[in-house]
Amino acid sequence: MKTHARLYASFSTILAPAFVGGLALASAPAAAGGVTAGTLIQNTANASFDEAGGSRNVTSNTVTVRVDELLDVTVTSRDSGPVTAPPGNAVLTFEVTNQGNGPEAFRLTANPSVSGNNFDTTVRGIAIDSNNNGVYDEGVDQILTAPQTTPVLDPDARLTVFVLVTVPQTVANGQRSDVALAAEAVTGSGAPGTVFAQAGAGGGDAIAGMTSALATARGALTTAVATVQLVKSVTLRDPFGGTSAVKGTVATFTIEARVDGSGEVRNLTVTDPIPTGTTYAPGSLRLDGNPLSDAADADAGAVSGGSGVTVNLGTAPAGARRSVSFNVVID
Ligand SMILES: [Ca+2]
Ligand SMILES: [Ca+2]
Ligand SMILES: [Ca+2]
Known part of the structure; x- marks a missing residue:
């Protein structure tokens, strides 16, 4: 013992x-x-x-x-769900993390043609979050030039990356499109264990880790498209208390603007010429039943002999119903 x-x-x-x-x-x-x-x-x-x-x-x-240097990377989407976007520019947010044990930069590739898409966006660019606030700031966050490559990231360092896309004007409401962002170690990628001789930090080898030094994540967007429909109707009141169209009959035109879909429309303007053979009845312009002055002034409406009735409804969200009416007298 x-x-x-x-x-x-x-x-x-x-x-x-x-x-x-x-x-x-x-x-x-x-x-x-x-x-x-x-x-x-x-x-x-x-x-x-x-x-x-x-x-x-x-x-x-x-x-x-x-x-030796292990090359490993992950990419994740930072959007909480599909980004809702009208036609035009949209931003998808990702995070790239250096999961390796050495300093490494990563080449970024955005692919907008993902299987299953209702439509494909156009990629305008890839930007990095230069001011580190998590949101894309036009003119502040750096847009990468080709080949789009991150700065060198320390081990465990994360980088917020924005993929800037354009939604085409032709999309319908509620369509979905995914964009895939890939990040690949600049030193190289390959099956786990692939060796890049003497390419590692400090002169050692670099070795592809379990992620193969290549990672991809998808971001998604759904379209918010608002549509506008105009429905016009007329009611007649003749001088005899009936509804015939004769000289002196008052015709009340009503135009309903219906906004459907999702999102909103901006600067929605309704115009209507005064029909030939009629004369506008001064002071008869209404918006949703409330009078508007005929003059071009602070309110939304104006009437002139040349251009007829103009009512600017401004921004109207999907679901909005606005009603413009005015009277004319048959000559
Ligand atoms: Ca490296
Ligand atoms: Ca930013
Ligand atoms: Ca007015």
Whole structure:
């Protein structure tokens, strides 16, 4: 038993310096991809023993291992769901994370032609979040030039990336389109374990990790398209209390503007010429039953002999129903 105890003691004496070597290693920052690439792991064994006349100490040679660089990357969509977008420009938000253990830049590719799309967007560019606020700021956030490549990211560093797309004018309401963003390590990608000799940080090898150093994520958008329909009707009141169309009959025209779909329309303007053979009845212009002055002034409506009735409804959301009416008298 005593022999065993001494044996254990000897082991711990031998292992202790090796563990000290391990502590030196632990001071190097450990990323998701492990110990930082280029770190030198050194190990020297030590033995002590008693000899006649005193204790002695011997050390082994030192073994040095340089940590290779693992290339790993992930891409995620940062949108909470499909982005609702009218025709025109839209932005999809992604995050690229360096999951490797060395500094690495990543080449970005946005593919708008994803299988299953109702329509495809046009990619206008890829931008990085230069002011780091999580949202795209036109003129502030840098639009990458080809080949679109991120700055060098430290291990574990994340970068917000924006894919700028254009939704074509021809889309219908509620259609969906996905855009795929791929990020590939500039050093290279390949099956896990693929070696790029001496291409790693600190002069070691770079090795494709479990992500193959290539990752893709999809962002989605759905279209919000508002449509406008005008429905016009007329009622007649003749001088005899009937509904015939004779000289002196008052014709009341009503134009209903119906906004459907989703989203909104802006600067919605309804115009209607005064029909030939009639004369506008001054002061008869109404919007949703409320009078508007004939003059071109602060209210939404105006009437002139040349251009007839004009009513500017401004921005109208989907579901809006606005009614414009006016009277004319048959000449
Ligand atoms: Ca690298
Ligand atoms: Ca920004
Ligand atoms: Ca007016």
